[in-house]
Amino acid sequence: MKSISAMPPCQAACPIHTDVRGYVSAISKGEIENAIKIIRQVNPFPAVCGRICTRACESACRRAQVDEPIAIASLKRFAADQTKDLKIIPKPGTYYDERIAVIGGGPCGLTAAHDLTLLGYKVTVFEANKGLGGMLTRGIPEYRLPKSVVKEDIDFILSIGVEAVTGMSLGRDFTIEGLLKEYQAVFLALGSERSVFPKCKGIELPGIITAVEFLKQIGQGGRPHLGESVVIVGGGHTAIDAARTCLRLGSSDVTVVYRRTLKEMPASKTEVEEAEHEGVKIIYLTSPVQFLGGGKVEKVRCVKMKPAGKDLSRRSKLMPVENSEFEIKADAVILAIGYNPKTDRIKDVELISGKSGTIVVKDETGITNIKGVFAGGDVVSGPVSVIHAIASGKKAADSIHRYLRNLPSKEVEDPMVLSPLDEKIANLVLKAVRQKMPALSVEERIKSFNEVNLGYSREQAITEAQRCLNCGSGAVISDECVACFNCVMVCPYGVPVAGEEKAKIDISQCQACGICAAECPASAIDVRIETKEESRKKLEGAIKAAKEKSPGGFKIEFFCQYEESLMPVGDKTGKHVIGKPCMARVDVSQLIRPFEEGSIAVEIDKCGFHNECRFKGCEKWIEKHIESARKILEKSGIGADKLRMVCKE
Amino acid sequence: MIVAEIKPFEEIKDLLKNYKNILVVGCGTCMAVCMSGGKRQVELLASALRLSKKAEGQEVSVAEKTIGRQCEPKFVDQIKDGASKYEVILSMGCGAGVQEIAERLKNIPVLPAMNTSFIGASDGEGNFLEMCAACGDCILPLTGGICPVARCPKGLLNGPCGGTKNGKCEVSQDIPCAWVLIYERMKELGRLDDLKKEIGAKKWSKNQRPGKYSVKEEEKEPASIK
Numbered sequence: 001m002k003s004i005s006a007m008p009p010c011q012a013a014c015p016i017h018t019d020v021r022g023y024v025s026a027i028s029k030g031e032i033e034n035a036i037k038i039i040r041q042v043n044p045f046p047a048v049c050g051r052i053c054t055r056a057c058e059s060a061c062r063r064a065q066v067d068e069p070i071a072i073a074s075l076k077r078f079a080a081d082q083t084k085d086l087k088i089i090p091k092p093g094t095y096y097d098e099r100i101a102v103i104g105g106g107p108c109g110l111t112a113a114h115d116l117t118l119l120g121y122k123v124t125v126f127e128a129n130k131g132l133g134g135m136l137t138r139g140i141p142e143y144r145l146p147k148s149v150v151k152e153d154i155d156f157i158l159s160i161g162v163e164a165v166t167g168m169s170l171g172r173d174f175t176i177e178g179l180l181k182e183y184q185a186v187f188l189a190l191g192s193e194r195s196v197f198p199k200c201k202g203i204e205l206p207g208i209i210t211a212v213e214f215l216k217q218i219g220q221g222g223r224p225h226l227g228e229s230v231v232i233v234g235g236g237h238t239a240i241d242a243a244r245t246c247l248r249l250g251s252s253d254v255t256v257v258y259r260r261t262l263k264e265m266p267a268s269k270t271e272v273e274e275a276e277h278e279g280v281k282i283i284y285l286t287s288p289v290q291f292l293g294g295g296k297v298e299k300v301r302c303v304k305m306k307p308a309g310k311d312l313s314r315r316s317k318l319m320p321v322e323n324s325e326f327e328i329k330a331d332a333v334i335l336a337i338g339y340n341p342k343t344d345r346i347k348d349v350e351l352i353s354g355k356s357g358t359i360v361v362k363d364e365t366g367i368t369n370i371k372g373v374f375a376g377g378d379v380v381s382g383p384v385s386v387i388h389a390i391a392s393g394k395k396a397a398d399s400i401h402r403y404l405r406n407l408p409s410k411e412v413e414d415p416m417v418l419s420p421l422d423e424k425i426a427n428l429v430l431k432a433v434r435q436k437m438p439a440l441s442v443e444e445r446i447k448s449f450n451e452v453n454l455g456y457s458r459e460q461a462i463t464e465a466q467r468c469l470n471c472g473s474g475a476v477i478s479d480e481c482v483a484c485f486n487c488v489m490v491c492p493y494g495v496p497v498a499g500e501e502k503a504k505i506d507i508s509q510c511q512a513c514g515i516c517a518a519e520c521p522a523s524a525i526d527v528r529i530e531t532k533e534e535s536r537k538k539l540e541g542a543i544k545a546a547k548e549k550s551p552g553g554f555k556i557e558f559f560c561q562y563e564e565s566l567m568p569v570g571d572k573t574g575k576h577v578i579g580k581p582c583m584a585r586v587d588v589s590q591l592i593r594p595f596e597e598g599s600i601a602v603e604i605d606k607c608g609f610h611n612e613c614r615f616k617g618c619e620k621w622i623e624k625h626i627e628s629a630r631k632i633l634e635k636s637g638i639g640a641d642k643l644r645m646v647c648k649e
Numbered sequence: 650m651i652v653a654e655i656k657p658f659e660e661i662k663d664l665l666k667n668y669k670n671i672l673v674v675g676c677g678t679c680m681a682v683c684m685s686g687g688k689r690q691v692e693l694l695a696s697a698l699r700l701s702k703k704a705e706g707q708e709v710s711v712a713e714k715t716i717g718r719q720c721e722p723k724f725v726d727q728i729k730d731g732a733s734k735y736e737v738i739l740s741m742g743c744g745a746g747v748q749e750i751a752e753r754l755k756n757i758p759v760l761p762a763m764n765t766s767f768i769g770a771s772d773g774e775g776n777f778l779e780m781c782a783a784c785g786d787c788i789l790p791l792t793g794g795i796c797p798v799a800r801c802p803k804g805l806l807n808g809p810c811g812g813t814k815n816g817k818c819e820v821s822q823d824i825p826c827a828w829v830l831i832y833e834r835m836k837e838l839g840r841l842d843d844l845k846k847e848i849g850a851k852k853w854s855k856n857q858r859p860g861k862y863s864v865k866e867e868e869k870e871p872a873s874i875k
Contacts, residue, residue, distance in 0.1 A: 484682040489775060521687035522677060522715075589692045596699050635658040636697045637704030 006416040006508065008471040010072060013060035015391035016042045017415065020057050020072055021470060025529075027075055028465035029561050030458075033086060035079040040090070044114040045107055045153045045390060047084070048136055050077025051453070052145050052237075054268060054385040062418075062471055065426040068434040070468050074453075078461040084152050089159055092120040098404050101126060101183040103170050106134020107386050108377025109189030110154065111393030112400070113162045119401050123162050124183075128169035134191050135378075136386065138216045139238060141245050142449040144271075147219070149451075171345030176373060178348075185372050185400045188359060189393065192378035196338035196356075198233065202291030211242040211336035218245055218449075227331020229253040231300045233288055234336030236266040236383075242334045243280045247446045254280050255328055259287040259305050259318060274452065278442055287318075289325065291333060299327045341379040349373070358382060365399035365409060366392070374400055418472050418508040425493050425509050430614055435464040466562050466614065473529040474510025475517060477503055480524035487516035487525060492616035513615035518587035518625065530585065539590055543597045556594040557646075558586050559605035562614065584618035584625075591629035595638050606647040650770070651679040651743040652777045653686065653763040655694070662701060664760050665737065669708060671698065672735040673762070674728060674750065675715030676742035683777055686741030686763055688715040694741065694762060719746025725753045732757055767799075785855030791848050793834035798851075800827035806848045 010020040019038050026035035039046045053073050061069035100116050102109045105127030113123040131137055136150045158164060168174060170190070179186050195210035197203055207226075215238065217224065230246045232239050235258035246254045256275075258265060261284045265272060276282065283302075290301040304324035308317035340356040352360040352369045359375040361367060366374040376392035378384060402409060421429075438454040439445075445452055456464065474495075475487075481502040488496045488503060496505045496516060505516070505525075517525040517532070526532050546554035560583050583604065594602050604626060630640035655661075665671060673695045681687025695711040702709035712735065716724040719742030728750075732738060737758050740747040743765040751759035767779035782799040788806070789796055798804045802820045809828035812819025816829045835841050 480677065480688070482677055482681040482687065484684065484687075484771075485773075486684065486775070489773070521684040521689050522681045523688040523692070587689075589689070589696060592693075592696050592700065596696060596703065632693060632697045633700070636701035638700050 006418045006472060009060035009062060009417050009420075010057035010070075010471075012415045012417040013056040015056070015387050016394055018042050018057070021468065021473065023079060024070060024072065024075055024465045024468045025470060025473075027079060027461055028468060030462055032079055032082045033088075035075075036083040036086070037088065039076060039079060040088075042394070043390060044111055044157050045386070046076055046080035047149045047153050048107070048145065049073065049387060049390070050075075050080050051149065052140060053387050056387075062421050063467060063469055065421045065423075066429045066469070067431045071434055071437070071456075071464050074435075074437055074456055075461055075465055078456045078458075080152075081455055082458075087159075090118055091160075092118050094120040096120045096404070098122070098184040099124070099182065100185045100187065100400060100404075101179045102187045102189060103179075104134065104189035104191055104377070104379070105129075105132035105164060105166065106189060106191050106377065106389065107136060108191075108389040108393040108396075109134070109187065110157050110162070111390045112187050112189060112376065112397040113164075113393075114157045114160065115394055115397035116400060117160050117162050119397065121401075121404070125162060125164040126168045126170065126174070127164060127166045128172075130166055132164055132166065135193070138219050139193075139212060139241070141215060141218060141241050143244065143248065143445065143452050144241065146451050169345070171347060175348040176346060176370075180372055184404060185374065187366070187396055187400060188368075188373065188375040188379060189377040189389075189396075190341055190343065190359075190375075190379040192339045192341040192358075192383045194340045194342045194357070195335060196340060197335060198288055198337055200288050200290055202293070202297070205291050205293050205297040206295070207293070207297035207331065208291060208333040208335065211238045211334050212339065214242055214334055215245065223249060225250050226334075227251065229329045230255070230332045230334060231288075231328055231330040232256045232334045232336060233300075234258065234338075235260065235264075236336060236338075237268070237271065238339075239334075239336035240267040240271045240275050240280070242336055244275050244278060245449075246334070247278055247280065248449055251331075252279075253329070256280060256282045257286045257288060257300070257302060257328070258282065258284055261285060278446055283328075285318075287320070288333075289320075291330075292327070297330055297333050300330045300333060301325055301327050339378075339383045341382075343379065351375075356382065364392075364395045364412065365402075366396040367399060367403075372403070374403075420508075421469075422509055425495070425511070428493050428616060429469065429511065430616070432467045432614075434467070435460045470512045470529055472507055473527070474507055474512040475505045475514070475525050475527050476507065477505055478524045478526065480522050481520075482522045482524070484521055486519055486521060490515050490519045490621075492618075511615065513582050513618060514585040515615075515618065515621050518585060518621065527585070535585070535590070539593060543594055543599070546599070547597065553600040554598070555601045555603060556599050557603040557605060558583065558590075563605075582615050582618055584615065584621040586622070586625060588625050588628045588632070591625060591643060592632055595633065595642065600642070602643045603646045604644070606645045650682055650768070651745070651765060652683045652767050652769045652779070653680060653743050653765040655685055655690065655741070656762055656764055658697060658701075661694070661739070661762055662698070665698065665739065668737040670710045670734070670736045671739055672712045672714060672728070672732065672737070673698070673739045674719065674741060675713070676719040676740075676746050677715050678718045680719075680742055680746075680763070681715075682771070684775070691715050691741055694739075719743070720749050722749065722753060725750050729753060783856075783860070784851065784853075785857075785860065786852045788848060788851065791843070791846075792831045793838055793840065795827060795831045795834055797827045797831065800830070806851065808844075 008021045011017050023035040023038040050073055055073045057072045058069040063070050099122045102113045102125045105125050109125055113125050116123045132154050133150045137147055176186055193212055195212050228251055230251045232243045239256055243254050243256050285305045286302045287305050288300050289303050291297050292299040292301060304321040305318040306321050308319040341358055343353055343357045349370055354360045359379050361375050361380050366376040368375050374396050376396040377389045440452050483502050485498050485503055488498055493511050495509045496503050512527055512529045514527040517527050591602060630643055633643055634640040673691050675686050675688055675691035691713045695713045698711045714728055716727055718724050732754050739760050739762050740750055741762045747759055747761045768781040768783055769777045769779045771777055779799050784798050809826050813826040816826055818824040818826050835844055
């Protein structure tokens with residue numbers, strides 16, 4: 001595909017700018033290996049992100065203007081799950097002598113290690129705990145992110161040559177100064193796991209635990225029963241994870257107390273919905289003021305909160321509502337109100353630290369006040385989502401590479417983004433419902449820690465991927481335009497317009513059906529989703545293969561690849577076939593070209609478009625092309641009947 | 650713009666029956682716009698020629714090239730050097746294009762693939778209508794911008810003949826009577842009175858063939874002034 005200047009909104013919204021359109025398009029054609037390769041170009045955690053990503057891409061997806069956004073994360077999960085046994089091990093192009101130490105084996109540290117290894121460095125990851133993964137394995141429960149899944153991604157990272165040493169703790173087993181003698185750069189990705197405690201009376205009572213401590217215990221296989229009634233304080237992913245975990249451990253009365261409203265909740269809406277579906281109660285605009293009990297916690301005294309001013313933004317101040325105190329029964333309390341980094345163990349060097357123990361860095365490059373020492377991830381930002389940790393690891397890897405190679409710093413520019421769909425065009429796009437993720441029933445869920453979401457089937461994944469609007473892969477007009485404005489007449493969406501000198505096609509609105517390209521008398525229009533050159537190569541390649549396989553006479557068949565990708569794998573054997581993004585793209589010259597090379601017949605597989613096609617009115621154009629091609633075949637003596645429409649159903 | 654249509658395939662085949670090495674040349678201006686002889690039509694005609702020879706069991710080589718404008722010598726020069734490789738050139742330009750190529754290439758036969766039809770305009774739906782007869786003495790100011798010379802089959806200058814019926818021409822129901830159109834337009838313009846004035850005899854001497862036009866000396870580029 002030709003390079004483009006404006007990014008699709010999904011790619012722009014992704015903190016690591018994953019080529020979402022690229023891999024979703026690959027899945028839509030049934031090319032799952034290609035999809036995972038595209039994902040892996042930037043993301044070493046596809047199986048993890050496919051499950052727990054905060055999905056900024058989906059919030060930006062333009063399909064939402066038509067019906068619902070593409071289930072991008074679920075498609076990523078599908079690609080990762082389907083290819084987990086595939087061993088595609090990338091190798092660095094160059095090797096350097098420098099060694100790099102990464103402290104912290106969470107998503108940020110491992111991503112930096114992954115990228116630096118592929119850049120050609122020798123990287124060692126030091127992890128204080130017994131296992132790698134950081135909060136992915138210690139903080140997120142099994143039903144949302146199974147450990148086996150995290151292991152798949154980590155195993156891949158280790159397979160490219162990342163060395164990892166576990167059970168080695170900074171400050172206890174080694175120092176930064178010591179590392180700097182052996183390593184030319186040190187990256188601190190220490191995470192942020194120290195729980196913040198609310199300033200309430202009774203906080204010391206037994207029965208009050210931190211969510212990190214609790215989830216860690218579960219992660220290690222512990223199955224404590226905390227009692228019938230559990231109160232969780234907080235509104236992030238961890239609070240919801242802890243609450244849903246309590247249900248699975250047999251507690252029947254689980255309440256989350258959050259001081260703001262659902263709108264400001266850091267936990268995702270889907271998670272909140274799922275938790276409520278399973279039976280978790282959530283009380284908004286409420287804060288604990290005191291923990292009560294004799295010998296152990298028995299009750300939580302809470303107060304209702306209200307915004308202090310008119311400003312209702314996420315960080316607006318709150319104040320208690322007078323005389324609104326009430327009590328909730330609690331056999332146990334889990335605190336999940338926030339986490340700070342544990343940087344007090346760094347004693348040998350004087351790193352500048354910020355509030356709450358974070359490390360202060362110059363900017364996104366992660367450069368600290370000490371030469372050769374970089375920092376990133378939660379230890380810099382405080383707790384954020386996994387994709388932000390990955391992004392931070394990637395930026396640090398790039399910056400360490402520039403530091404070691406003495407390269408100038410990278411100019412970071414905000415990408416240009418395709419504008420939203422015009423309402424008129426959004427209304428013309430055929431509606432198609434988002435595929436529902438198969439999941440365990442509530443009864444099955446709360447009995448076990450089995451993964452709740454089961455993943456798409458192949459058919460579901462391809463169907464979902466085919467909903468993608470392929471934003472920005474539409475038509476481009478070259479200087480050869482003769483301003484006949486035929487494109488203006490034929491476009492089913494009304495996108496091309498007459499410009500001052502030539503026709504103009506707004507790439508942000510074009511739906512990439514390719515009808516204008518097939519009809520342009522000057523051949524001045526190309527479509528990025530499959531360029532003329534790609535199309536020509538595909539056809540010539542198929543003819544060449546057909547000639548070799550069947551020297552006695554061959555047939556060429558065109559089919560709609562959107563339809564074909566849903567057929568069972570291997571169905572193509574023995575046919576000389578050419579898949580097209582839309583059959584309307586098969587222009588007259590492509591239909592007659594095979595005859596020049598000796599084809600005895602050309603067939604158009606009608607099955608692909610006899611149902612309502614994703615592209616408006618394409619059937620009319622396919623029929624028109626066939627009719628024109630037949631006329632040429634007739635008058636040139638080949639015979640019109642050699643070109644036919646078939647349906648194999 | 651010039652509007653042309655492609656000749657019947659049998660006729661083109663017959664023109665080329667003695668040649669085995671052909672260059673089809675398209676024209677990227679009027680011929681592309683009227684969808685008769687642009688890059689895509691060149692591709693299709695070349696393909697059809699190869700197929701028909703193949704069907705007859707004969708060998709033929711048909712190359713394709715589309716230039717910006719066949720009536721412009723500088724564009725024609727772009728194919729001049731390579732043209733000697735071919736026995737014949739099949740031009741998909743208008744009559745002017747065919748002649749311009751023939752003029753520049755002299756020793757290679759240049760044959761027309763098109764029948765040049767008229768000077769016309771698009772109706773925006775893929776149809777083209779004759780609008781101008783290139784008579785050399787424009788009377789459009791007197792007829793509300795509608796030309797009776799080009800659009801009336803008889804070229805009448807002072808009102809319709811007796812063959813007009815329900816606004817249509819007696820020649821064909823598909824042809825609107827030019828003088829009815831002129832009447833309606835003048836009415837819209839509030840100029841019906843002007844139609845009472847007689848349009849005098851046209852200076853047909855201006856329509857003398859071959860037409861010739863030279864850019865005035867003061868408007869020529871300095872380099873071309875001798």
